[in-house]
Amino acid sequence: MGFVESQAGAAAVVDRHGRLVAANAAFLTTFALASPSGAALSDLFASTDDEARFQTIARTGRNRPGGKTIVSVALPDSDRPTALLVGHQTNLSGYRPEAPLLGAVLIQPQWTQELGTLLSDAFHLTAAEIETLELFMDCGSVQGIAERRGRSVRTVRTQLSRVFAQIGVSGQTELALFLAALSQLQPADRDLSPTAPVARHGSPDAITHRVVSTAAGPLEVLEYGAPDGRPVLLLQSTHPPQMTAPLRHHLRAVGLRMIAPLKPGSGRSVQLGSDAGPDVLAPLYRDVMVAVGVERAVIAWQASGGLYALSFAKRWPGMTQAVALLDTGVPFASKRELLRLPSGIRRTMLPARYFPDMLFLPHRLVADTFAQSAKGEAKVVDYFFEGSPEDQALTRTDRAFYDITRDIIAHSFEDTDRLVRDVSRWASDWRADLSDVAAQGRVRFIHGAGNTMFDIAKIEQALAAGMPHADLVTLAGGQLAAYQSPDQVAKAIAALW
Numbered sequence: 001m002g003f004v005e006s007q008a009g010a011a012a013v014v015d016r017h018g019r020l021v022a023a024n025a026a027f028l029t030t031f032a033l034a035s036p037s038g039a040a041l042s043d044l045f046a047s048t049d050d051e052a053r054f055q056t057i058a059r060t061g062r063n064r065p066g067g068k069t070i071v072s073v074a075l076p077d078s079d080r081p082t083a084l085l086v087g088h089q090t091n092l093s094g095y096r097p098e099a100p101l102l103g104a105v106l107i108q109p110q111w112t113q114e115l116g117t118l119l120s121d122a123f124h125l126t127a128a129e130i131e132t133l134e135l136f137m138d139c140g141s142v143q144g145i146a147e148r149r150g151r152s153v154r155t156v157r158t159q160l161s162r163v164f165a166q167i168g169v170s171g172q173t174e175l176a177l178f179l180a181a182l183s184q185l186q187p188a189d190r191d192l193s194p195t196a197p198v199a200r201h202g203s204p205d206a207i208t209h210r211v212v213s214t215a216a217g218p219l220e221v222l223e224y225g226a227p228d229g230r231p232v233l234l235l236q237s238t239h240p241p242q243m244t245a246p247l248r249h250h251l252r253a254v255g256l257r258m259i260a261p262l263k264p265g266s267g268r269s270v271q272l273g274s275d276a277g278p279d280v281l282a283p284l285y286r287d288v289m290v291a292v293g294v295e296r297a298v299i300a301w302q303a304s305g306g307l308y309a310l311s312f313a314k315r316w317p318g319m320t321q322a323v324a325l326l327d328t329g330v331p332f333a334s335k336r337e338l339l340r341l342p343s344g345i346r347r348t349m350l351p352a353r354y355f356p357d358m359l360f361l362p363h364r365l366v367a368d369t370f371a372q373s374a375k376g377e378a379k380v381v382d383y384f385f386e387g388s389p390e391d392q393a394l395t396r397t398d399r400a401f402y403d404i405t406r407d408i409i410a411h412s413f414e415d416t417d418r419l420v421r422d423v424s425r426w427a428s429d430w431r432a433d434l435s436d437v438a439a440q441g442r443v444r445f446i447h448g449a450g451n452t453m454f455d456i457a458k459i460e461q462a463l464a465a466g467m468p469h470a471d472l473v474t475l476a477g478g479q480l481a482a483y484q485s486p487d488q489v490a491k492a493i494a495a496l497w
Helices: 002-006 025-030 048-063 113-123 127-139 142-149 153-167 172-183 245-253 278-291 305-315 335-339 343-354 356-372 374-384 389-397 399-427 431-440 456-464 486-494
Strands: 011-015 020-023 068-073 082-088 101-107 208-214 217-225 230-234 256-261 297-302 320-326 443-448 470-475
Touching (some): 011 025, 113 153, 443 486
Antiparallel strands (some): 011 020, 011 101
């Protein structure tokens, strides 16, 4: 089967009862199997808890393709903790909701200095405890750790007990699964600098959460920035609504109160169909403003989310101080403009404009690749900026920008069908909405000069052609420019009040 052969490591396909349907040579060799025939995952699980985890994903995933779990497995003649990432795959031939097949990919995590630093910082572990964890990942037994460290078994058990308590796991099996899962989140083969600072609980950049009632059901709303500041309604579609810690810091510094509803189906927000677009959601965002006591706000924001801002402003101009479009660009006026895009972007935007239904399957497949492993994640992050060399170089050399891009992709892939519909709306001709909003109020484009998806010259041409109440703030950089210059973004929005 194509799925197992396309995997770089050991992989198999199983049915919902755990019976092997297909396996590649690496999987058969790893588990000393002559063939998949007659073999079952139940013969490989390390414990009954692992069997239960598998049964849970097999049952609940039937109506939730994309669900995954990690189970611990026993390798022949090995004490090293090993795990399988098991989950429903939309790209398996013969997939039927009533009898789903599941993919199983072997995870053999490797210790890195970055992983050790992350664990130390997150859980306040000592150097000795970190060393114990590293040896645990390598040999998987208390006796083995004691021999390697020249310590007593009692000392190692005491250290592991403290590690269990600090991390919040109940034993060695859970610890092995935790480390296996965590190692999958580490970027693959990259020379990355330290991450950007993260807002701590109670810090000036902290985020508060609330759930408000709307006509369609509850929406979870994030608030950050200056609590008593000038309000900005942030309508993110494909980007995380919490932005980044540096942006939150600068938005607060210029006195802005950010109100950011989560998209439908995200967090504690009501699930709506992916076809519920800007026109459907605009009234719900009005309900949010009423619920948080805001009569008028700057309506923003980013990428395809700009269409949601325009829809709101067109419908409720009295509640709209101004519209800020961050890297939304202007509509493509013709097929010729789409054909002139860089190849990587053109492959998405051209069918999004004329054949949107073609995009559902490839986006689901890319989402599976992204979730499959650290290698798959890195591949998708790199592909994300194909045709945008400046942004691609940032993600390859700077950990902060890799993480930002990864978070954008992860947020988008929470609902791939909604992502496809939003991209299709973005690729459509929405000049009428832009013209109507610009005619009745102020519109500010905030745009990276090196953005290859939406050429800044096209925005300048649109402004010159007749949008007297619109202007442009240019940032150095490409599609990641907002994250490179968070202070300028904050000032550009604040100036709209």
